[in-house]
Amino acid sequence: MFCPKCGSLNPDDAKFCGNCSSQLAVEPVTDTVRKVEEIVDINQDQEAISTPLKYSVAIAALLFPIIGVVMGIMYLAQGETESKKEVGKFWLIASAVGVILYLMMTGSI
Numbered sequence: 001m002f003c004p005k006c007g008s009l010n011p012d013d014a015k016f017c018g019n020c021s022s023q024l025a026v027e028p029v030t031d032t033v034r035k036v037e038e039i040v041d042i043n044q045d046q047e048a049i050s051t052p053l054k055y056s057v058a059i060a061a062l063l064f065p066i067i068g069v070v071m072g073i074m075y076l077a078q079g080e081t082e083s084k085k086e087v088g089k090f091w092l093i094a095s096a097v098g099v100i101l102y103l104m105m106t107g108s109i
Contacts, residue, residue, distance in 0.1 A: 049087050061094040068095025
């Protein structure tokens with residue numbers, strides 16, 4: 001633990017600084033960690049990707065399906081959260097729709 005007055009490193013169980021003799025924090029480390037977790041909720045599922053980017057890649061996937069396939073597979077494989085995996089699925093579906101539309105317009109279907 002560091003002294004708040006002089007910045008010297010002290011043992012975690014010390015009550016006073018070994019350098020300047022000022023009183024060190026009395027609050028246990030677990031309480032400090034709990035307060036930090038309350039301030040920053042590390043378990044909350046943040047938005048995977050911005051909405052404009054999500055839809056612009058989907059539109060690009062309709063026009064150029066390979067973009068949706070590559071981005072969709074990347075987000076499905078490397079998505080840390082469920083919302084990122086959902087975005088990957090969305091892009092894969094958009095690229096599949098793009099392929100179907102292309103095939104319909106060329107008369108292959």
